[in-house]
Amino acid sequence: MDFLLNHIEALIFCSPKPITNGDLMACLKEMFEAEIPKEDIDAAILAIKEKFLKDAFSFELVESGGGYQFLTKPAYQASIGILLKQQSKKRLSTSALETLAIIAYKQPVTKSELEQIRGVNCDYAVHKLLDKELIEIKGKAETVGKPLLYGTNQQFMDYFGINNLKDLPTPKDFMLEENTIGEEKE
Numbered sequence: 001m002d003f004l005l006n007h008i009e010a011l012i013f014c015s016p017k018p019i020t021n022g023d024l025m026a027c028l029k030e031m032f033e034a035e036i037p038k039e040d041i042d043a044a045i046l047a048i049k050e051k052f053l054k055d056a057f058s059f060e061l062v063e064s065g066g067g068y069q070f071l072t073k074p075a076y077q078a079s080i081g082i083l084l085k086q087q088s089k090k091r092l093s094t095s096a097l098e099t100l101a102i103i104a105y106k107q108p109v110t111k112s113e114l115e116q117i118r119g120v121n122c123d124y125a126v127h128k129l130l131d132k133e134l135i136e137i138k139g140k141a142e143t144v145g146k147p148l149l150y151g152t153n154q155q156f157m158d159y160f161g162i163n164n165l166k167d168l169p170t171p172k173d174f175m176l177e178e179n180t181i182g183e184e185k186e
Helices: 002-014 021-032 038-052 074-086 094-106 111-118 123-131 154-160 171-175
Strands: 059-064 067-072 135-140 148-152
Touching (some): 002 021, 002 038, 021 038, 067 074, 094 111, 094 148, 111 123, 111 148
16 A cells, blocks of 8 residues: 555656546556556545645645645745745736736637737737746637637636636626725715
């Protein structure tokens, strides 16, 4: 069991995104040239979770995005906050966030549609979002010139901590009284 636990731990650790049970089973099957029972994988995952709950570790195993990944424990939020603040120049600009929001809600969308909604050129914002791999090219529109269609991807979901586009807030979520600032004037 320890050999299996160590292999699963290594696979979860090195995966850049949450790794699913199916991915674990496929890797282990190829590694050991034998089918590993799902129950054994589940037992190993449970053992890994328990192992990293101890105070000796600053991270824990979390089920997220349909798979498993290691995340730091909430107790280390202040340290991580300092690091993230220092790396803040890597954040998305306001124009990139606006462009990303339009893509998320209107996808698939062409660059000209983005520019029509925003009222400004979106070349730079689209380029940055593609570089950060938060959006991807979904195909070509069946209109004159066949412009590229843009949409979000799984990395977008991971970045914003959502599992589905249905998890995005709707306009009615912003209409709640608790979401208003200041007093309403008559």
